[in-house]
Each structure stands twice: as structure tokens, then as C-alpha cells.
Amino acid sequence: xxxxxxxxxxxxxxxxxxxxxxxxxxxxxxxxxxxxxxxxxxxxxxxxxxxxxxxxxxxxxxxxxxxxxxxxxxxxxxxxxxxxxxxxxxxxxxxxxxxxxxxxxxxxxxxxxxxxxxxxxxxxxxxxxxxxxxxxxxxxxxxxxxxxxxxxxxxxxxxxxxxxxxxxxxxxxxxxxxxxxxxxxxxxxxxxxxxxxxxxxxxxxxxxxxxxxxxxxxxxxxxxxxxxxxxxxxxxxxxxxxxxxxxxxxxxxxxxxxxxxxxxxxxxxxxxxxxxxxxxxxxxxxxxxxxxxxxxxxxxxxxxxxxxxxxxxxxxxxxxxxxxxxxxxxxxxxxxxxxxxxxxxxxxxxxxxxx
Numbered sequence: 001x002x003x004x005x006x007x008x009x010x011x012x013x014x015x016x017x018x019x020x021x022x023x024x025x026x027x028x029x030x031x032x033x034x035x036x037x038x039x040x041x042x043x044x045x046x047x048x049x050x051x052x053x054x055x056x057x058x059x060x061x062x063x064x065x066x067x068x069x070x071x072x073x074x075x076x077x078x079x080x081x082x083x084x085x086x087x088x089x090x091x092x093x094x095x096x097x098x099x100x101x102x103x104x105x106x107x108x109x110x111x112x113x114x115x116x117x118x119x120x121x122x123x124x125x126x127x128x129x130x131x132x133x134x135x136x137x138x139x140x141x142x143x144x145x146x147x148x149x150x151x152x153x154x155x156x157x158x159x160x161x162x163x164x165x166x167x168x169x170x171x172x173x174x175x176x177x178x179x180x181x182x183x184x185x186x187x188x189x190x191x192x193x194x195x196x197x198x199x200x201x202x203x204x205x206x207x208x209x210x211x212x213x214x215x216x217x218x219x220x221x222x223x224x225x226x227x228x229x230x231x232x233x234x235x236x237x238x239x240x241x242x243x244x245x246x247x248x249x250x251x252x253x254x255x256x257x258x259x260x261x262x263x264x265x266x267x268x269x270x271x272x273x274x275x276x277x278x279x280x281x282x283x284x285x286x287x288x289x290x291x292x293x294x295x296x297x298x299x300x301x302x303x304x305x306x307x308x309x310x311x312x313x314x315x316x317x318x319x320x321x322x323x324x325x326x327x328x329x330x331x332x333x334x335x336x337x338x339x340x341x342x343x344x345x346x347x348x349x350x351x352x353x354x355x
Contacts, residue, residue: 001025004322005035009291012315013039016296016306022058022185023315024290025323028193028279030209031202031217033153034287034327036060036186058294061157063182067259068121068308069277069290070178070188075118075232076195077141078129080225085115085232089132091125097170102127102177118232119240121256123177130176135167138175144220145191145201147183152203152216159184178259189290192277194220195229196285234282245276245313249331250324252316253285254278256308261295271295276312280320286329291315 005023013021025035038058042050056062079085088111094103104122117125130138142148142163150158162182164171174180186204194201199221209215221229233253236242241256257275275292279285291312298304302311324331 001323001326002035002037004319004326005037006039006041008315008319008322009037009039012291012293012296012311016293016299016311018293018296018311020058020294022062022290022292022294023319024059024185024189025319026189026193026204026288028197028202028285028288031190031193031204031215032209033204033206035323036206057155057157058185058292060151060153060155060184060186061159063159063162063184064261064273064292065179065182065259066185066188066275067178067257067273068123069255069257069275070181071118071121071126071176072192072195072229072233072255072277073142073145073147074126074130074138074176075114076221076225076229077133077138078114079228080141080221081133081137083114083129083132085228086113088113089117089125089128091117091122091128093124095124095127095173097173100170102173115232115235118255119235121241126176127173130172131169135169135172138172139167141220142175142181144218145194146203147181147187147191151184151186151190153186154206158186161187178257185290185292188277189288192279192288192290195226195233196279196288197226198223199226230279230282230285233279237278237282241307241309242276242278242313244309245278245316245320247280247317247321247324249333250280250320250329251282251332252278252280252320253282254289254313254316256313258307258309272306274306274308274311276308276316278316278320280324281329281332283332287327289316289319291319 009023023037040054042054091112094101112125190204200217201220202217261271293311296306296311298306
């Protein structure tokens with residue numbers, strides 16, 4: 001699995017002329033990190049043969065504004081507080097605060113349900129949802145997911161999140177869509193395991209855990225909230241921004257993210273951090289996967305686009321197609337990746353491998 005993630009990440013970085021990338025696969029029931037890649041890499045047998053920056057672990061030490069993948073946390077927080085996925089929030093116009101404007105990449109020009117806000121990745125709708133929750137609830141929820149402290153795991157290279165010292169109304173809204181707070185990729189994938197596994201946050205580990213071992217887990221979501229989040233993750237892949245993440249026989253759910261990297265005085269519009277956080281199989285998640293491409297450049301095949309849906313999502317699809325059979329994930333054989341007849345199992349696995 002480690003080799004597959006390394007291979008697909010390297011190919012994606014090359015295809016999109018990116019400066020680097022990260023890939024993580026984690027077992028959502030145990031917190032075991034099955035694969036962790038930081039690229040470009042280095043040869044530990046010849047440490048000084050590669051540039052010093054290659055030894056920087058992007059997966060656990062680097063902290064980044066993660067963009068729309070953070071909407072997973074914002075949506076889960078709202079649902080767990082009693083808001084329905086069918087409740088509406090105003091997304092008709094940008095939100096203006098002083099000299100700042102919060103706007104949507106593809107504005108719908110109407111009120112949107114929570115489900116539609118997540119599916120269409122609406123910044124405006126997400127900000128209004130966060131406003132209804134309030135600053136203290138947002139901060140407490142992110143703390144419960146471990147997003148405000150270094151990840152607890154067996155590595156010394158663990159980045160400390162950058163969160164606002166003055167957590168006001170503007171920060172409340174921008175954090176809802178992944179700006180104004182910086183965390184490591186491991187923070188995000190560990191947080192999403194709780195969305196997928198029934199609502200339990202499990203600190204990630206690079207060690208094999210024995211059956212019955214204490215996972216040091218704590219509940220952050222109601223089981224029904226986790227069920228609803230898995231449904232929404234699948235919706236984003238079926239008809240939202242992450243359609244290229246799907247795999248025949250192995251339904252994927254998740255959320256794309258595309259954020260402009262921060263620089264002195266603002267953001268670098270052409271320096272993107274494009275990502276996809278996913279779970280599979282979507283109907284009963286066993287694994288979470290995060291793929292991040294650092295500063296990808298659009299290609300002729302992508303019509304110049306370098307967003308998460310065009311870069312990280314297809315890479316995720318290829319990774320899942322290769323590793324799901326290795327990990328013993330049962331293929332879905334019916335229409336729309338639903339469970340089907342068992343005697344077509346070999347056919348589904350072959351389809352996934354060919355894909």
C-alpha cells in the first residue's frame with residue numbers, strides 16, 4: 001500500500017508539474033496509518049545526496065490552510081447540533097465584512113440546503129452555518145477533533161496548528177471553509193476517521209495495534225451524524241466536485257479542497273494546494289485516504305484546471321483501485337457500486353485493477 005501511494009503520488013506530481021505532495025491511508029476503526037508519503041522523498045542510505053527540504057515531512061510536520069476539506073468538520077458540527085441536511089441557508093450573495101468578501105467559486109444564486117452546501121462546496125453557505133453555531137462551539141468542536149494541538153502519535157516531527165489568537169466573527173466564517181487555520185495533513189485525515197467510523201476520534205498510530213488494545217478513543221459525534229456524513233461524502237463523489245475519485249466496484253466518498261497558499265500580505269492566487277479527503281467503501285468505511293498536490297499546474301487534458309477535483313481526486317481513484325483488493329475490501333457488484341451477486345467478485349476485482 002505504501003508503494004502504491006508513493007507511485008501514484010509521484011506520477012500525479014509529474015503530470016501536473018507540482019512541487020510536491022502528500023498521501024495518507026488510515027484504518028478508520030483502529031487509527032493505524034497504513035501508508036504515509038511525503039514527496040519529494042530522500043534515500044535514508046544516502047541522506048546528504050538529496051536537498052535538505054526533502055527530509056521535511058509534509059504529512060505530519062507541515063501545516064497548511066486546507067480549504068474545503070475543512071467543510072467536512074463544519075458540516076458534521078452543524079448536523080451533530082441538530083441542524084438537518086435539508087435545512088436551508090442563504091447563499092444568494094457574497095458576504096461582505098469591511099474590506100473582505102466571502103464568495104462562492106460557482107455561485108448558485110439561491111438558498112441552499114446543508115446537503116447542497118456540501119455538494120456544491122459553498123463558502124457562503126458554510127459561513128452562515130458556522131454563524132449559527134457560534135465561535136465557542138466551533139472552537140470546542142475542532143478541539144475535540146484534535147485540530148488545535150499537535151497530533152498525538154509516535155513521531156517527533158509533529159506540526160503545531162496555527163489558529164487565530166483573536167477568534168472573532170471573520171475567523172468563525174473563514175475557518176468554516178478551511179481558511180484562517182492551518183493544520184497538518186495528519187490532523188485532517190485523523191479528524192475524518194471520526195466522521196466515518198461512527199463518531200469516535202482515535203489518535204493515529206504508526207504501530208500495529210493488537211486486537212482489544214486500548215485505542216484511547218473518545219466520542220465526538222453521534223452515530224447517526226456519522227451515518228449522515230458518510231451519505232454526504234458519497235453524494236459529493238456521485239454528483240458533486242469529486243466525481244473523478246470513484247472506482248468501479250469500490251465506492252468512494254469524500255470532499256475536494258482547493259486553497260490558495262498564503263504569502264506575505266495575502267494569498268498567492270496561482271499557488272494552489274489541491275486535495276481530496278476520502279473514505280472507502282462509502283457505505284461502510286474501512287479506510288480514510290488523503291491526497292494533497294502542492295502547487296499543481298493545469299494541463300491541456302484538464303482544460304487548465306488544477307483544482308482538487310482534477311488532480312487529487314483522480315489520483316485517489318487510482319490508489320483505491322490498486323489497494324482495495326490488497327486490503328481485503330469486498331467489492332460492490334451491483335449497479336451504482338451497490339452490493340451484488342458474489343460470483344462476479346473476480347470480475348469486479350479485475351475491473352478495479354485495470355482501472
